[in-house]
Amino acid sequence: MNGTEKSRLKSPWITHINTGGCNGCDIEILACLTPKYDIERFGILNKGNPKHTDVLLVTGPVTKKYIHVLKNLYDQTPGPKVVIAVGTCACSGGVFKDLYNVEGGVDQVIPVDVYIPGCAVKPEAIIDGVVLALEKLKKLQEGTWKEVGE
Amino acid sequence: MKVVNIIPFGPQHPVLPEPIHLDMQTEGEIVTDVKVVVGYVHRGIEKGLENDYEKNMFLAEKICGICSGVHTSTYSMVIESIMGVEVPQRAELIRAIILELERLHSHLLIIGLVGDAIGYENFFMQTWRDREIVMNLLGTLTGNRVHYGINKVGGVRRDLTDERIALIKKAMAELRPKIDDIADIVYHDYTLKKRGRGVGVLKKSDAIALGIVGPNARASGVNYDIRSTGYGAYKDLHFKPILGEAGDCHERTSVRVKELYQSMDLIEEALSLLKPGEIAARPKGFPKGEAVARHEAPRGELFYYARGVGKKEMYRVKVRTPTYANIPGIPPLVKGMQIADVPYIVVSLDPCISCTER
Amino acid sequence: MNTIDIAIRILLFVLAPAFGCLFFGIDRKLTARMQNRVGPPLLQPWYDFKKLMGKTEEIVNHIHLVFAFAYVAFIMLALGIFLMDGDLIVICFSLGASQVFLALGAFSVRSPYSHVGAHRHLLQMVAVEPLLILAAVTIKLQTGSFVLSDIYARSTYPFFGINTILLLSLPVAFFIVILATIVDTQKSPFDISTAHSEIVSGTFVEYSGPYLAITKLGHWFELSLLFAFVSIFFSSDVLWISIAGKLTLDFAVFLLILVIDNSTARLTIDRLVKFSVRIGLPLIIINIVLIVISSMGVIA
Numbered sequence: 001m002n003g004t005e006k007s008r009l010k011s012p013w014i015t016h017i018n019t020g021g022c023n024g025c026d027i028e029i030l031a032c033l034t035p036k037y038d039i040e041r042f043g044i045l046n047k048g049n050p051k052h053t054d055v056l057l058v059t060g061p062v063t064k065k066y067i068h069v070l071k072n073l074y075d076q077t078p079g080p081k082v083v084i085a086v087g088t089c090a091c092s093g094g095v096f097k098d099l100y101n102v103e104g105g106v107d108q109v110i111p112v113d114v115y116i117p118g119c120a121v122k123p124e125a126i127i128d129g130v131v132l133a134l135e136k137l138k139k140l141q142e143g144t145w146k147e148v149g150e
Numbered sequence: 151m152k153v154v155n156i157i158p159f160g161p162q163h164p165v166l167p168e169p170i171h172l173d174m175q176t177e178g179e180i181v182t183d184v185k186v187v188v189g190y191v192h193r194g195i196e197k198g199l200e201n202d203y204e205k206n207m208f209l210a211e212k213i214c215g216i217c218s219g220v221h222t223s224t225y226s227m228v229i230e231s232i233m234g235v236e237v238p239q240r241a242e243l244i245r246a247i248i249l250e251l252e253r254l255h256s257h258l259l260i261i262g263l264v265g266d267a268i269g270y271e272n273f274f275m276q277t278w279r280d281r282e283i284v285m286n287l288l289g290t291l292t293g294n295r296v297h298y299g300i301n302k303v304g305g306v307r308r309d310l311t312d313e314r315i316a317l318i319k320k321a322m323a324e325l326r327p328k329i330d331d332i333a334d335i336v337y338h339d340y341t342l343k344k345r346g347r348g349v350g351v352l353k354k355s356d357a358i359a360l361g362i363v364g365p366n367a368r369a370s371g372v373n374y375d376i377r378s379t380g381y382g383a384y385k386d387l388h389f390k391p392i393l394g395e396a397g398d399c400h401e402r403t404s405v406r407v408k409e410l411y412q413s414m415d416l417i418e419e420a421l422s423l424l425k426p427g428e429i430a431a432r433p434k435g436f437p438k439g440e441a442v443a444r445h446e447a448p449r450g451e452l453f454y455y456a457r458g459v460g461k462k463e464m465y466r467v468k469v470r471t472p473t474y475a476n477i478p479g480i481p482p483l484v485k486g487m488q489i490a491d492v493p494y495i496v497v498s499l500d501p502c503i504s505c506t507e508r
Numbered sequence: 509m510n511t512i513d514i515a516i517r518i519l520l521f522v523l524a525p526a527f528g529c530l531f532f533g534i535d536r537k538l539t540a541r542m543q544n545r546v547g548p549p550l551l552q553p554w555y556d557f558k559k560l561m562g563k564t565e566e567i568v569n570h571i572h573l574v575f576a577f578a579y580v581a582f583i584m585l586a587l588g589i590f591l592m593d594g595d596l597i598v599i600c601f602s603l604g605a606s607q608v609f610l611a612l613g614a615f616s617v618r619s620p621y622s623h624v625g626a627h628r629h630l631l632q633m634v635a636v637e638p639l640l641i642l643a644a645v646t647i648k649l650q651t652g653s654f655v656l657s658d659i660y661a662r663s664t665y666p667f668f669g670i671n672t673i674l675l676l677s678l679p680v681a682f683f684i685v686i687l688a689t690i691v692d693t694q695k696s697p698f699d700i701s702t703a704h705s706e707i708v709s710g711t712f713v714e715y716s717g718p719y720l721a722i723t724k725l726g727h728w729f730e731l732s733l734l735f736a737f738v739s740i741f742f743s744s745d746v747l748w749i750s751i752a753g754k755l756t757l758d759f760a761v762f763l764l765i766l767v768i769d770n771s772t773a774r775l776t777i778d779r780l781v782k783f784s785v786r787i788g789l790p791l792i793i794i795n796i797v798l799i800v801i802s803s804m805g806v807i808a
Contacts, residue, residue: 007558010549018168020191023504024215024296026167027259031285034278038545040536043552048164049708051566051716054559066169066190069161078717079564095212099194120215120296157620164708179624179777269696269774275543341697341773489624490700490776 005141009134011043015053019070019106021060024120025087029057037123044130050076055133061089061096062103074110082133084114086126091115157489161190165267165493168503179488184481192507199467203229203437204303206464213469214505215296216259219252220447222301228456229303231441233433240427241305243420246383248300250413255284256448257406260500261332264403267493268345273335280328287321305430315421322414333407346400350483350495353397361475364450366499369405370397376446387419399498436460447472449500471505517591524587528728529553535766542770557724563717568617575613576719580726582606587733593657596644603733604637614711625710628777629701635784636688642792643681649799650678660743680795682741684788689734690765697772698780
């Protein structure tokens with residue numbers, strides 16, 4: 001693994017996107033930056049700008065008004081990128097699945113790499129999910145990634 | 151044709167955790183007009199609440215992640231009003247303790263976001279580090295840091311054992327000196343005052359005319375706090391609303407800091423009034439009739455209306471959240487201010503967009 | 509200058525971005541410690557740089573990139589002139605030119621955040637550049653020349669007269685160089701043109717991938733240049749005293765900037781301009797007047 005690939009694992013910059021959730025998971029993501037959990041020690045920086053990031057942390061069941069915004073943000077992010085769906089609502093729609101303005105889950109709109117369930121997701125689980133996403137990136141670079149079922 | 155310079159703010163923005171869109175018309179650095187576009191978080195919850203009255207509790211809880219406890223408490227209160235259920239005293243006191251703990255964590259959260267919005271990162275880190283004491287306590291008492299699931303129609307689901315009461319007392323003793331530090335920074339720091347004094351001034355007459363609620367109105371001198379009406383356990387607790395005068399951003403932050411002290415005092419008073427007893431009453435039958443319930447959420451007055459027709463499913467539940475009343479306050483406060491002041495003004499009004507749009 | 513001298517200067521030029529990278533790494537670590545956290549490893553800015561070079565390229569328009577390269581090129585030019593003991597005024601104007609290119613690059617894209625950031629960047633230049641040039645003027649009045657080799661020769665330590673150590677005789681110029689360092693490295697209270705919570709990344713909002721890495725390289729060179737500016741204020745005949753003194757001065761200024769960064773909120777751009785006009789300008793003029801009077805022999 002050459003230097004650039006190693007650096008990619010040591011410096012993942014995140015953008016946090018709220019597609020219409022109740023705000024619980026978003027507060028826990030912000031809590032990850034604070035002294036008790038401190039994800040900056042992994043080199044993670046919270047950049048608000050999709051053009052500067054590698055990892056998209058998406059929360060919330062996607063409401064119909066937000067679909068085009070989410071696609072826009074995903075297209076603006078330069079590769080290689082990883083999408084993490086944080087919370088039960090982002091994985092599948094959660095409690096809101098059958099309501100009339102909800103699309104239901106982030107993977108209806110953009111491809112998702114890692115799913116983190118929970119309501120609300122504990123900060124330890126978020127850190128675990130980001131580390132798993134970096135491992136997936138490492139294996140994709142090496143060519144040894146196997147999807148579930150292969 | 152005049153060329154207008156429009157600066158967009160949101161729906162994805164690093165300072166606000168929630169999607170809201172502001173189109174600001176500017177001349178240089180001064181904002182001359184602002185258009186607020188909401189609707190990104192509307193999920194259709196009120197339609198979803200036309201369902202089994204006990205299962206509705208879990209949907210009502212997820213309207214908002216920060217003030218979920220007060221949503222379930224108000225929903226329980228309105229169903230108990232319709233069905234005529236008498237909630238035992240111990241359950242009311244436990245509800246009051248959880249609600250005041252929620253007020254503590256919510257105010258510490260927004261005070262920290264104020265620090266983040268004006269570029270004072272150390273203050274943000276310090277406030278959120280101290281907020282972890284409250285979050286841990288809530289997690290131990292109720293089982294989850296967010297979305298406590300403590301309420302049910304007729305009472306609460308978990309009791310406060312002696313060792314949990316000892317944990318609460320220890321946490322309050324640990325928290326008090328830390329809040330003294332935070333209060334010292336808010337009252338005396340030079341750059342915080344420079345960014346906050348005279349910014350986003352809300353006059354008392356405007357606050358009443360626009361219908362602003364919560365600490366925002368109290369910072370302008372409007373004496374309006376639903377806890378004075380004595381619902382739940384508040385009729386037994388000594389409570390006086392905290393009022394400010396200047397109505398600017400710094401005053402709103404100061405009022406929230408003073409409310410932190412008041413919440414800690416109310417928790418200690420409620421703990422001293424706890425007597426052994428039942429924690430829940432069994433509701434009989436199905437809800438038939440209509441009722442109204444109000445609570446003082448951390449952001450202001452929360453209002454629930456519910457109507458049942460004798461079946462298990464509710465016919466209609468209407469929710470009016472405090473931020474729904476506070477959002478019309480954003481355009482008049484932002485006009486005439488610099489672009490650099492807009493994040494501070496929006497954050498100081500403590501908007502919870504997911505509450506507003508349900 | 510003999511060949512060894514030239515070789516050392518070329519080595520310093522090549523090491524300058526490494527110094528900038530290490531400074532930012534130490535800065536993030538110390539900031540994290542002050543906030544009660546652990547913080548990233550010291551070489552984190554290097555990992556960031558390598559990762560950015562490996563991203564796919566998304567170009568908004570080509571003139572945007574030309575201006576980014578011009579920004580870096582003029583800073584490298586200023587540092588090169590400095591290391592060859594050149595003229596102080598040329599260095600100040602080269603630094604100013606690089607800032608103008610950055611602002612022009614930010615104006616060439618359509619993002620409103622970029623335009624607001626560029627506008628603030630130009631105002632920030634208006635606040636700081638004239639003061640920097642006046643500081644260079646005071647150095648000339650004190651030592652008789654703008655050229656760095658002469659300045660070093662005439663302000664050395666073993667002459668115990670207080671007027672020759674620039675740090676002690678030109679405190680206002682020193683204060684202005686510290687102000688310029690805080691503003692150019694975008695630290696609180698003056699991190700206004702890349703205000704994270706207001707305009708996302710300001711002038712850098714449309715750069716991505718390898719081109720963002722190039723602007724970061726420019727940032728490292730800029731930092732080395734500013735710390736080299738700080739190190740003018742101490743020099744000595746004896747080589748090891750000179751090096752030790754310059755490094756100590758640089759380190760002291762670094763700690764001062766860090767402490768100020770962590771204990772203040774961000775101010776607005778009009779406050780920066782007012783600060784430089786109402787406080788910076790009168791102070792430097794008083795300093796110039798005092799030097800002129802003392803050199804005319806009125807004050808013995």
